[in-house]
Amino acid sequence: MATHSHSRQDASPHVSSYYASRTAPRDRIESLSGMEEADVAVVGGGLAGLTTALELSARGLSVVLLEAQRIGWGASGRNGGFVSQGFAQNVDAIERRVGIERAKQLHALSVDGVRYVESTISNAGRKDIIGGRGWLHVIRHKRTQELRQWQQKLADQYDADLEFLDRAAVSGLLETGIYHAGVIDHRSFHIDPLAYTELVLELCVASGVRVHEGTRISDIGPSGTEYLVRSADGQVRAQNVVVATSAYGGPVRAVEQSVLPVATYVVVSRSYDANIGDVIRYRGCITDQRRAGDYYRILEDDHGLRLLWGGRITTRRSEPSQLVAMLHNDIAGVYPQLGDIEIEYGWSGLMGYARHKMPIVGEISPGLFVATAFGGHGLNTTAAAGLAVADAIAGSRDRMALFGNYGIAWGGGWLGRIATQAEYMRLRLADYIDEI
Known part of the structure; x- marks a missing residue:
């Protein structure tokens, strides 16, 4: 199999974020040293790897979990915190590829992922990790019938619990x-994703999973x-593996x-902006239904209310210097009365997407499994994938x-990243035209 080497690298601290500021510090877990044996080695300490390891251990298998940085260092500990049904790919496209019956089964699995996250939090007595319930999808154009048809289709054919709101209700x-x-x-619902990642880590360790941070894998053979x-x-x-x-x-x-690495950007306001709760009265997740939309939610901590706002995707791995200013302008464009809001935290993170916009979950050679490409709906799909892979190995x-139907497919390398960025710019233009 094709593998390549990486030089040794010590575990980096978590990115400076609102989540990291609220996470109790812990000692770094020791890196791998010497020889270990296990039924399963899991490479990657994000939520997909953690859930897989936890579920394998629950099925009686011995597991070693290996992470190059800190547990939850990547997208699992940096994302917007939305836990919702579905995938990054829309249901119509999934139906065209796999047929409606398998599309329904995949959707049901995504719902299982939502339930898994909630039950894991609830069973651990950590309901403090949940920050609010419900997800409000809103549109910026006048074709409200399209949104109503989407709602009715998911409700009728996919058993989704959806409620349509007219303009007055949204206002x-x-x-x-x-x-x-x-x-x-x-x-x-929405959560503190880094706190959830740390919780699943605790459950893994308690179940007997041997975890090693700062362990970059050079070869699997x-x-x-x-x-x-x-x-x-x-x-x-x-x-x-x-x-x-x-x-x-x-x-x-x-x-x-x-x-394909796709960067997204998140900012969090200072907590003393008291009028946030008067302007944004909904306490669940909020996204607009544009092709290149914003996502945001209200956070509440001991100091008051904050606004978390995300968007502005790019295929650049580096963080643009104007990140905070860009998202600040996006906020003011929707809520002019929050134009003077102060930003305390700003960070970026890379999401992994496959060309088909679905997770890659399967066995790529006998005994070698993969669970990746969760960009767009990671918090439910990492759980669903962990359950699926653990079941398969068991x-x-x-x-x-x-x-x-959604296997490994070359993402196009640097040409793929250019094409993805061009597509994003095309979608932004299409959104602008729709909203004229």
Whole structure:
């Protein structure tokens, strides 16, 4: 199999974010040293890897989890915190590719992912991780019938708990004239994703999973009937390997080349902006339905209310110097009365997308599994993928088989990133034309 090497690198601290500021510091977990043996080695300590490891341990298998940086260092600990049903790809496109019956089964699996996150939090007695419930989708154009048809289709064919809101109802929740209608998804909720990641880590350790941070894998290769997973200072011999890396790179070239890194940007306001709650009265997740839309939510902590606002995707790996100013202007464009809002935190993160906009979940060679490309709906789909891969290794492949139409596909390298950025700019233009 095609693999490539990375030089040794110590674990970096979490990006400076609102989430990191609220997370209790802990000692770095020791990196891999020497030889270990396990039934399964999981490479990647984001939520896909953590969930897979936890579920494998629950099924009685011994597991070693290996993370190049800190647990939750990438997208799992930086995202907007929305936990919602569905995938980055829309249901119409999924139906065209796999048929309506399999599309329904995939959607049901995404709902299982939502329930998994909520039950994990609830069973651990950590309801403080949940910041609000519901997801309000709003539109900026006047074609409200299209939104109503989308709501009715998901409600009738996919058993989605959705409520349509006309312009007056939306205005009662959001003090802006820019939105023409909305739909509330009552199953969704929002969380502190880094706190959730740390919780799943705690559950993994308690269940017997051996976790190593600061362990960048240089090679995964066959060793007789098993695999040998190598880092600079250690090795793991395992019957099965799960590659759960994403946009920040990984040891299996075919997997890494299938994942397009797409950056998104998030800012959080200072907590003393008291009028935020009067302007944005809805306490759940909020997104507009543009092709290149904004996403935001109200945060509440001991100091008051804050606004978390995200958007402005790009395929650049570096953080633009004007990040805060750009998102500040986006906020003021929707809520002019918040034009003087002060931003305290701003950060970026890379999401992993496949060309088909669906997760890549499957077995790429005997005993070598992959779970990646969760950009757009990571918090539910990482859970769904973890359940599917754990089931498959334990002997039941029904869930994993649902992703069979969405395998590894070369993302186009730097040309793919250019094409993705060009497509984003085209979508922004299309949004602008729609809203004229």
